[in-house]
Amino acid sequence: MSNMRTPLAGARRLGAAHSGTHHWLMQRITALAMIPLGLAAAVLFFWASRAGYFEVFAWMHRPWILLFVVLLVIVPLWHGFLGLQVVIEDYVPNRGMAFALITVLRLATVAVALLGIIAAAMVGFRSF
Amino acid sequence: MSSRPMPLSPHIGIYRWQITMTLSILHRASGIVLFSGALGLVYWLVALALGPAAFAQAAWFFHSWVGQALLCLWSLAFFYHLLNGVRHLCWDAGWGFAKRAYRTSGWLVVVCALALTGFAWAFGWLLAGGGA
Numbered sequence: 001m002s003n004m005r006t007p008l009a010g011a012r013r014l015g016a017a018h019s020g021t022h023h024w025l026m027q028r029i030t031a032l033a034m035i036p037l038g039l040a041a042a043v044l045f046f047w048a049s050r051a052g053y054f055e056v057f058a059w060m061h062r063p064w065i066l067l068f069v070v071l072l073v074i075v076p077l078w079h080g081f082l083g084l085q086v087v088i089e090d091y092v093p094n095r096g097m098a099f100a101l102i103t104v105l106r107l108a109t110v111a112v113a114l115l116g117i118i119a120a121a122m123v124g125f126r127s128f
Numbered sequence: 129m130s131s132r133p134m135p136l137s138p139h140i141g142i143y144r145w146q147i148t149m150t151l152s153i154l155h156r157a158s159g160i161v162l163f164s165g166a167l168g169l170v171y172w173l174v175a176l177a178l179g180p181a182a183f184a185q186a187a188w189f190f191h192s193w194v195g196q197a198l199l200c201l202w203s204l205a206f207f208y209h210l211l212n213g214v215r216h217l218c219w220d221a222g223w224g225f226a227k228r229a230y231r232t233s234g235w236l237v238v239v240c241a242l243a244l245t246g247f248a249w250a251f252g253w254l255l256a257g258g259g260a
Contacts, residue, residue, distance in 0.1 A: 028217065028220060031213050031216075031217060032217070034210075034213070035210070035213075035214070038206065038210055039210075042206070042248065046251065046252055046255055049190075049252065049256075050255060050256065053176070053180045053183045053184070054180075056176060056183075057176070060176070069173070072169065073166075073169065073170060073173070076162070076163075076165075076166040076169075077163075077166050080159065080162065080163035080166055083156070083159045083160075083163075084159075084160065084163060087156060087159075087160065112166075112167060112170050113170075115170055115174060116169070116170040116173050116174075118177075119170070119173040119174045119176065119177035120173055120177075122177040123173070123176050123177050
């Protein structure tokens with residue numbers, strides 16, 4: 001016996017990953033969420049670009065603003081990860097290399113998102 | 129057997145230029161650019177958490193010509209990706225698939241993205257009283 005695996009196990013590996021629909025749906029849901037989030041961010045950007053440190057600091061102490069900023073970290077990074085994952089899958093022909101790149105991207109995205117959430121929380125919950 | 133090359137499926141080089149293919153490529157390119165924009169946002173938040181000195185340094189960076197060029201690129205990518213993203217969501221809902229419709233909506237996205245970016249920067253300059 002040169003092959004201990006059943007033909008079915010071999011065939012299964014070649015099939016779909018069974019998570020394509022979920023990926024597609026999450027990409028659309030995060031895209032829809034980005035419409036109001038992005039527009040609100042664009043408006044607030046003008047204010048933030050002129051505000052000083054203590055103005056921004058005080059502003060971040062409002063719960064709704066803090067929630068908005070945390071969402072503004074999570075949703076774009078999530079949507080961006082899903083998009084970059086597809087770009088890697090399309091343009092990196094070596095499947096092992098593509099898997100490695102996507103894994104690194106996944107870990108890096110989670111790390112950056114955590115960094116942003118921790119930074120926002122540090123500002124939001126710190127007293128003057 | 130002769131060493132005749134294997135037949136290839138038609139690729140980019142064989143097609144006449146169309147607005148749709150350019151916008152498709154630009155949607156991906158702007159998405160990649162915006163991912164770096166999300167990193168810029170996290171950098172700004174981390175600077176805010178670190179204190180006034182780090183925040184002032186971040187503000188200096190975003191006001192430098194490199195920072196302004198990045199903000200210019202991010203704003204254009206943002207408005208383009210937003211408008212073209214809505215165009216994609218409309219297609220997902222089954223609207224706008226006629227040839228005429230997707231060409232018109234494509235040009236509309238280009239014009240509106242440029243106009244919104246120009247408007248945003250003009251508004252920013254007005255607010256800042258000249259020089260952002």
